[in-house]
Every structure is written in structure tokens, then in C-alpha cells.
Amino acid sequence: MSPRRAAREPAFATEGGGEVAAAWEAMPRRRLAALGKWRNPIGLAGAFIVVFNVLVALFGSQVWRLDPNELAYIRFEGPSWAHPMGTDELGRDTLARIIHGAQVSLQVGAISVSIAFLGGVLFGILAGYYKGVVDAVLMRLVDIMFSLPGIVLAIMIAGLLGPNRRNAMIAIGIVILPAFARVVRGAVLEVMGYPYTESARALGAGGLRIMLRHVIPNIGAPLLVLVSVYLSVAILAEAALSFLGLGTQPPEAAWGSMLSTARTYIDVTPWLSIFPGLAIMIVVLGFNLLGDGLRDVLDPRLGPHVGDVPVPAKK
Amino acid sequence: MGGYILRRIAFAIPTLVAVSIGIFLMVRLLPGDIIDILFGGDLSASEEVKDQAREQLGLNGSYPEQYWRWISGVLQGDFGFSLRNTEPVSNIILDALTVTIELVVLGLLIATVVGVPLGVLSAVKRDSGWDFVARVGGLVGLSIPSFWLATLLLLFTSRVFGWVPPLNYISPFDDPIGNLSQFILPAVSISVFTMAIVMRMVRATMLEVLGQDYVRTARAKGVDRSTVVSRHALRNALIPVVTILGFEIGVLIGGAAIIETIFGLPGIGYVLLQAIFGRDYPVIQAMTLMIAFTFIFANLLVDILYGILDPRISQG
Numbered sequence: 343m344s345p346r347r348a349a350r351e352p353a354f355a356t357e358g359g360g361e362v363a364a365a366w367e368a369m370p371r372r373r374l375a376a377l378g379k380w381r382n383p384i385g386l387a388g389a390f391i392v393v394f395n396v397l398v399a400l401f402g403s404q405v406w407r408l409d410p411n412e413l414a415y416i417r418f419e420g421p422s423w424a425h426p427m428g429t430d431e432l433g434r435d436t437l438a439r440i441i442h443g444a445q446v447s448l449q450v451g452a453i454s455v456s457i458a459f460l461g462g463v464l465f466g467i468l469a470g471y472y473k474g475v476v477d478a479v480l481m482r483l484v485d486i487m488f489s490l491p492g493i494v495l496a497i498m499i500a501g502l503l504g505p506n507r508r509n510a511m512i513a514i515g516i517v518i519l520p521a522f523a524r525v526v527r528g529a530v531l532e533v534m535g536y537p538y539t540e541s542a543r544a545l546g547a548g549g550l551r552i553m554l555r556h557v558i559p560n561i562g563a564p565l566l567v568l569v570s571v572y573l574s575v576a577i578l579a580e581a582a583l584s585f586l587g588l589g590t591q592p593p594e595a596a597w598g599s600m601l602s603t604a605r606t607y608i609d610v611t612p613w614l615s616i617f618p619g620l621a622i623m624i625v626v627l628g629f630n631l632l633g634d635g636l637r638d639v640l641d642p643r644l645g646p647h648v649g650d651v652p653v654p655a656k657k
Numbered sequence: 658m659g660g661y662i663l664r665r666i667a668f669a670i671p672t673l674v675a676v677s678i679g680i681f682l683m684v685r686l687l688p689g690d691i692i693d694i695l696f697g698g699d700l701s702a703s704e705e706v707k708d709q710a711r712e713q714l715g716l717n718g719s720y721p722e723q724y725w726r727w728i729s730g731v732l733q734g735d736f737g738f739s740l741r742n743t744e745p746v747s748n749i750i751l752d753a754l755t756v757t758i759e760l761v762v763l764g765l766l767i768a769t770v771v772g773v774p775l776g777v778l779s780a781v782k783r784d785s786g787w788d789f790v791a792r793v794g795g796l797v798g799l800s801i802p803s804f805w806l807a808t809l810l811l812l813f814t815s816r817v818f819g820w821v822p823p824l825n826y827i828s829p830f831d832d833p834i835g836n837l838s839q840f841i842l843p844a845v846s847i848s849v850f851t852m853a854i855v856m857r858m859v860r861a862t863m864l865e866v867l868g869q870d871y872v873r874t875a876r877a878k879g880v881d882r883s884t885v886v887s888r889h890a891l892r893n894a895l896i897p898v899v900t901i902l903g904f905e906i907g908v909l910i911g912g913a914a915i916i917e918t919i920f921g922l923p924g925i926g927y928v929l930l931q932a933i934f935g936r937d938y939p940v941i942q943a944m945t946l947m948i949a950f951t952f953i954f955a956n957l958l959v960d961i962l963y964g965i966l967d968p969r970i971s972q973g
Contacts, residue, residue, distance in 0.1 A: 482675065485672060485675075486672065486675045486676050486679050487679075489672055489673075489676050489949050489952055489953050489956075490676070490907075490945065490948060490949050490952065491907040491908065491910045491911035491914075491948065491952060492907070492911060493911035493912075493914060493915065494910065494911055494914055494926070494929070494945065494948050497914065497926075497929065497930065497933065498683065498929070498933065498941070498945055499683070499687070501930075501933030501934070502683070502684065502687040502933065502941075503687055574800070578802055581802055582802065582804060582915055585802075585804050585915070586915060586918060586930060587934075588933075601804065601805060601808065604808075605808055605919070608808065608811070608812060608815075609815075612812050612816075615805075615808050615809070615812065616809075618805075619801075619802065619805030619808065619809070622802050622805065623797070623800050623801050623802065623805070624800075626799075626800040626802075627796060627797065627799075627800035630796065630799055630800055631796065
């Protein structure tokens, strides 16, 4: 392990006595404190944006009943009461397309993060529980995947599988899987050091039982934070892939591909470039804020983070 | 120190070998036979022609044989030929690397030159209006898609200054000023995310360092505030920041891959994307390998830099 990585993952490497005991003592109180801490304004702002986004995706098309693919209006209109976000190069209503884009981005986020979650939890638990050779092999695989920038790997997988949304979701899921595997492994190593895991083993519990009953329920906090942060990563990645023509294909509306088309008409109307980008930024900001807030509330052990990079331990 | 550097290099080589195997397998195992795609729809193509094509592409023989042929060529600087214009891939790589490395270096420069002072300012004037603006700006910077920012910047310069960057690539060796005017917008676009990370990181570490005993001691000795910040605190606050630079170089390379397409810069990302759409497999393999190589090499440099900044690491 490189020295930087060791410095970056302070909370996860603890297998010794003192720190584990301290964390153990802090646990019940931390759980109780969680409720009071929901006054955390950053997390609340994030939660508000996320909930709003989900509502728009679920019910937006019932409230704003225009068809996102209907070519029925005047082209390149600016914002007006009839079309609050204007119309595009084929005379389609931009607001209706933005709403459809919200559905697309939420679907991509949910499915690709689920892929990463399931795969990452499986690999992380195997590595953290069995240690030794299994751990070494799985973590080397993770290292290899980390040696290509995420978006490049996603471009390659999505491109080779063929450009469409399903493949983009698979690609994004695979790319963020190692991040989950690494965090889960660290958390498992930590939980395995707690006295209750030792007691369970002493009482004769088998590997499967320890994992299902003791390990998985106790790594929920870091996982929840990770899910929120990586939902934002996945949504941003899908937008980028669609922008490059490797994700959702036209004529279907997705924020990334809308921006890509809008670029051609930037001299005609700037409006087409503004709203989809704003939508991406607000939603990504929402998930980032929510992740920050959740981290503060649920998992002080993880320490201060910047994006998904943990800041080195306070000593 | 020398031993530490050698250890880090020794660690990078197996990773690079493993990555090359990964890329090799990915191109072959993902669905879609290269030959079928190349002869797509051409049902009249005989097996003989296909075999010939396979041989030409180095696709005959077992996987270990193919890998060996590919990698021994790569080590001699022979990456094969592009399927589209039969140009040697090594020529394409050299041109593309120049563009991408310039873009990434510029991006990193902008991100640190702007991000570090902002982080210091934010920490020193904690909970002030400045701090609030910097923190909110940091969060927005983390969330804004670089390709949208690029569009907005283009829109801004063309509407306000009536200026758009030159569309055809200008080499820095022919016309440095023209080259810089072409690279400035894309470099700013990819730097914003890293800038936000650096800013937030510097702020966090700076706040911590400012609370340390030796900072208080320096102040008590009568050293004035600005000297304490610049001489005592900042030096130590920057060490952890170096640790994330390696990771951030990856982010910048990824950002460059997208931004190059917008600005029509013939860098690695642009070439890779064209190759993917054109199913130009030798180019895809070569470009991803070069990206991984650049990334691993940059991380190696950062590791070494970290060892120099923090002697505890290299002695450990």
C-alpha cells in the first residue's frame, strides 16, 4: 500500500486495542445524537434538493403535461408562460424534456449505484472477512481499476459495449464498484475487531452468520454516505457520457445529450445550453450536500472529507 | 531517499503490467468480435479474407501469444497501425500526449494557484463573509459539470468580448501565444473541480494547523500573523494537499478527455473517443495504456514529492 493511501484511510486501518475500544464506547451515544443533529443545515438543504428532484422525476410529467418528444411548437423560443424554459431546435418544450431528463438521471443513478453497491459489498466483505490471499487479489484488482481515471474507463466500457443507456449504466456501475469495495473492506476490518464479533465467534457462530448478523448491520453508516456521494458521481458521469454520445441516445431527452445538441445552436439561443446544465448542477449539488450532512450525522469516524477523498487523520 | 524512490518504482511496474493485461482482455472479452464488426454486413467476405485480417491485426494465435506480441511491440515503441488511416499508432500517441499533458499541467497550475490562496483566506478569516463565499463556491465547483462550464465560458467570451478560441490546433512550438489562447478556456474548465477540492482541503488542514501548539508558540514569541501563516502554518498544511494531487491528476485527465472534444483539441481523450466510435482497436488499446501510464507515472512523482516533503515517509 502506498504511503499516501495509508494516510488517506486513517479510520479503516484500526485493528489494534485502544482506538477500537474508544470507538466502541462512543457508539451508542453517537446513535442517539443522530436525531438531534438533523438540524445540520447542509444536509437538510441537500435532502430538500434530492426530495424535490425525486418528486419532479416521479410526478413532474403529470403536472407539466406536455409531451417531451412532440414537435408541435415554434422553434428556438425563449422562456415564456407557455414554455417556461423555451423550445428547442425541433420545437419541443424544454421543460418537458428537462423533466424527462430527471427521470433518466435518477434511473441511471439508482441502477448504476445498485450495481456498484451489490458488487462492492460482496467483494469488500469477502476481502475484509477472509483477508490473506483473497484480500490481496481483490485489492490488487481494485488498484488496477483505480489506475485508469474513472471517466476514461467508463468511456471505454460504454463505447466497446455499444452506445446506449443500458450500457452506460453498466459502465458507470463497474467504474464506481471498487470505491465501494474498498470502503466496505475497511469497515469490515474494523467491525471484525470489535468485541461483539469476537464474542459471536467465541460462541461458535459461523462465517455466514457473523457476516449477515454482525458485520452487515454495522457497516450501514459508511455505506449510506457512500451511496449519496456516488449517486452524484453517477449522475454526473451519465451526463458526461450522454454528452459525448455514449449514453442516452437522441431523440430521447437526457440532460447530457440536450447540452450536446444545444452546443450546435449556441449562437442562435443560449437558453438551450443553460437549463440542462443548471439541472445537472443542482441535482449533483443536492446529493453532495446530502452526503456531507449524512457523514456529519452518521459517521464522525470517517472524519472530514472533500468530495470522496477523506482528509488525513487528525492527530 | 534513493531506496524509497526505487521501492516506489518497483511497485509501479507490476501495476502497469497488470493494467496492460486488463486493457488487453477488456478489448477482447467485451461482446462483439472485431472482425465481424469490421466486415459488418459484408456477408460475401470469405473466411480467408477474415483470417488475413486477423493476422494483420495480430489477432491470430492464443491470448498469451497475442499479448506477448502486443506488449513486446509496445516496449519497442511499436503500437501497430491505425485501422482507419494505417498511420503508425506511435505517431498518433506522441501528438496526442503533448496536447493532453499541456492541458493537464495548465489545469493543475490554475487549480493550485487559485485554490491554495482561497483556502488559506477562508481558514484565516474563518466564519467571515469571505469564508462563506469561498465555501459555497467550493461546493458549487464540486458540482458543476466541466463540459457545461466550458459551454458557458465560450458563450461568455463570444457574447461579451466577441472572441472565440481558434478552432484548429496550434502547436506550442510554432506559436506559444496562440497556443495559450487556445488552451486557456479548456484548462480553466477542467481545473474548477480540482480547484474546489484543493480549496476545501487547504481550508480544513489550515484550520487544524492554526490550532497547533507551535503556531501559538510562534505567535507568543512575537512573530507577526502573516509570517506565522506563510512560514509556519502553510508549509505544514500543504503536505496533506500533496497526497490528493495524484488522485486529482486522474480527475484532470478524465476532464481533459471530455473537454478536448468540445474544443477540438487532438489530445488523448479526443483520439480515444474517435477510435471508439470508429472501432479502431489498436488505437483504443494504445490510448488507454498511455492514459494509465501517465496516471501511474504522475502518481509516482507525487509519491516521491511526498517523501521529500515529509521525511518520515521515506525513512519508514
